[in-house]
Amino acid sequence: MKNIKWETLDRLKNSFSELDSHDRYIYMPVINLAYYPAEPYRCNYYGIGVLQEGEIIFHIDLKEYHIQAPAIIFADTTSIKRWDKTRRSYEMETILFSEDFLQDKLVENNVLTAFSDLSNLGGFVSELSDEEFDNFKTIFRIIEHANQIATSHHVEVVRGMVYSMINEIAYLYEKYGNKTKALNTIDLRFRQAVAHYCKTERSVTFYAAHLHLHPKYLSQVVSAETGLTASEWIQNQVVLEAKILLQDSSLSINSIAENMNFPDASTFGKYFKRYEGITPKQYRNTL
Template sequence: MKNVKWETLDRLKTNFKELEANEHYIYMPFIDLVYYPSEPYRANYYGIGLLEEGEITFYIDLTEYTIKAPAIIFVDTTSIKRWDKTRPTYEMVSILFSEDFLQDKLVENNILASFSDLSSLGGCVTQLDDSEFERFNTLFKVIDLYANSDSSFHIEVVRGVIYSMMNDVAYLYEKYGNVTKNLPSLALKFREAVAKHCIEHRSVQFYASYLHVHPKYLSQVISLETGLTASEWIQKQVILEAKILLQDQSLAIGTIAELLHFSDQSTFGKYFKKYNGISPNAYRQTL
């Protein structure tokens, strides 16, 4: 594992012809973990999955989730994901979609607010009661009906269903006590940029230039909206990347330092210990 792998809609479409795919979304009427990498990965798409039966274990940014049906799962593009493939005893229906598809004909501000809420989390998991499960089950049945439809309006129908799901997921997340804050566009773009570029770039100045704002203004917005400074967000993401790589016992710590663009192993070790409290080797021994 040289670095965290990126999964794309295009790769899924190319490698698995049986998937019901459109230009900007893929509908999965069932889950087959062969579609996903064995190692941790990021994706260039968002996903909503309805766990219908059984129990599933997966990871979002190193946090383990073991959840029993019925449940709804949302994941975004900034989080690092990994599926436990050792216990394939569940049934799940999913829709994967690009941000462009979601926002192409966005007309309702509440959809954007829900999208902002959920994207600020990296992902979320919510158990469902019977009536909540039936709502999502019905929405997925509509997608199933239109996924291969000849109707000239089928794309708008699918997009409309996803809008409904986004609102409902955000509503349920708040209903069960997990109230989130709307993140403004700048904060979301910053998070996405850090997730993509933190291996090569760890200065606030780089991200300010990348986002065409003043570094002081960027820091103020990020601190106000997230409770962390821009520097802390960058450090947090670098440490996460390091932890992911340290899980691969075949990678020497010196090699990991090189992959993360540190000048040498000693510099990496000091950085990791400063922001994580223990050395890379000590962390590896806890795995």
């Protein structure tokens, strides 16, 4: 039975020696979709990419983005991602980085707030004006130069540029109609834990214990910050995970129920219908 793949920085570094990789980040002057799985995947890193020419189709969770250059893409660690590899007419520059890389040094509050905002979205895509595109190109040129000269301070330069891009992307998110708000880091830690454990753990009590919090307090924080209760976040993630698996026609509903740690297909079907309004079979028939 297949699980949704986990992609890691280490796997990319070890598998593709041509990548310009450093301590907890990878700079890609030119993206090659061969680096990524053909099927949906999660990853242990964040990514910022500037689409410079052409077009590409990118999926974040179950939402499809048809992206035309110039555009910016931000992707986090909790969302399920998939690239349409049939598109060949594109040029994109990308940097992938771990959360440790981002927070290895003292970070200003505005950067942490922007980072938490964007991470809570699961991902963000925006087309760019000429001026906005030039701003991101300038930042990437500084990253490229820092990597080429590789001084004792080049990692600090790259980190500073990533901070700048996070603020720029948060500004774009605010500018195009979705006012950002300060998010408690508890919310991000909770979402990350749900992404990891939702197949086996579906109770608020488990996640509260995992985060060393009282269940009532966790629920209050998550509800205040997101508008959804902790239980609703868990339920939504379980259903999303099931939907991704149901899109693979080679997997039987029985095997999916087993993979999702339900006692049987009937229990899985009742759970899915309770929150989605239709059975797993009916959902599959709509695809």
